[in-house]
Amino acid sequence: MKNLLHFIVRFHFTILFIVFEIFCILLLVNYNNYQKSEFLNSSNAISGGIYQKVSSVTDYLSLAKTNEELNRENVRLRNLLHSSYKLTTDSSFVFLDTIYKQQYIYRTAKIINNSVNKQLNYITLNKGRIHGIEREMAVVTDNGVVGVVKSVSDNFASVISVLNDRLRISAKLKGNNYHGSLIWDGVDYRKAMLKDIPFHVKIAKGDTIVTSGYSAIFPEGLKLGVVDKVMTSSGSNFQNIKILLSNDFKSLSYVKVVGDLMKEERLKLEEEATE
Template sequence: MSELLKFFVKYSSWFLFALYLVAGFALLFSRNPFQHHVFLSSANIIASGVYNTTHNVTSYFSLRDINEDLQARISELELENYMLKNHLRAEREKIYADTMTVDSALTRYHFLIAHVINNSINHSHNYITIEKGRLDGIEPEMGVIDQNGIVGIVNVVGDHTARLISVLNPYLRLSCKVKGEDQVGSLVWDGRDPGEAILEELPKHAKFVKGDTVVTSGYSSVFPEGVPVGTILSGSRDREDNFYTLRIKLFTDFSTLSTVRVIRDNMKEELAEVEKDIEIKNIN
């Protein structure tokens, strides 16, 4: 207690000064309207600043919590979206497999659905990569089509992916004919337009008109007979030539290629064995 009294005695002058100062301000702001107004305005500004700062700090932490909740919800929605996409993709594949362009009576053939993961159309020799491979039943020399027409032929196969020689590649030649006719020509891309190709070596007695449909001939185990290729844009033949050259508008839009069907010929091995036997006999 004595120490406390000593403290007040020691600093009594400061306490007295503070008391006079408070009393002076009280008299000043209570008796003078202008100073009273200034005081209240200043107090309001200070209080408002303190309140805004407190509110901003509180809002920041609240927003952080809200942001975390939103992120969690977005993650849940993305997962739901991914699951729905997979479900829709499976349903589309099921429907897609049932909408075959070729005759459904051709049970000799089986179709494997695959998605395009790489595709070129602007090079001189174009290739396509699909996300199905050896483990999915893909083999070299399988034909590939989409819902509109021919796409290419498998030439390189990995465990999970495969590469196709695109129709837009002059290395690829396909046996085709005018629908309803027997004469066969060779379809090849001339490198000019990714939407067009050339049907060469069509015999001069073949009958056709502009707009006729060109289809695969079926003279191989790669494509069934009758797979749509395109329509005739024009035809020409030199006087001294016994063959027509037709320009074909392709049905397949290679710029939007996304889902394809790989054709498995269930008689391929049998045909290979028979043709091998024929080759041996011809050699002998």
């Protein structure tokens, strides 16, 4: 017994070390069982408080990712929104969810190529046919119209930008519903022209221009821009109006692609009528 005590006293450092290591390794291996123990829970109240303070700072570092998630969430919610649905018949239905039938469907996409300095500007999106994107879908942001899908491959879509003089968008004055068409004159990426507004219509600087809904591409009422300058030329029945576009095409990143679920029905009807 005396010898044993001598041994322990002499090698207490190593013995204590081995005891601690065994304890640590047991903790390490059985970590999940210890997680629920009382001791660690009270400790976590302290560590939790500190972590909250720390994360309020470090959250800034993940803003880009958070933005993308929020954008996706926005699109999902927009799909549930009233304005994406259309009244199918009269209101004699009993259930609310059968009164409205969805007409517009929104999908999110990211711009991976964009230009503003050419005459014919095109935009490339990171989504394509397999994501449900088709030709002649509208591309918009919360600020307004971006363009129209021109062609799609399996994974990408090419969009005719508003900044392309081959694209004419049916637009109207929000205040009085006079409609004309919006084209880009190829000069300034922030400005476009609204044509075919008759001479007698009174227009003030700052009036809002929105999409008319006359084409089967854009839903009605999407913002295009505001009136910047009204130019009258003698001998013409129409006014030339300079529009300040609401989208800054140099800083676009995420867009929404709008599909019209009733487009075919509408086009078929319109075709029948003109035959």
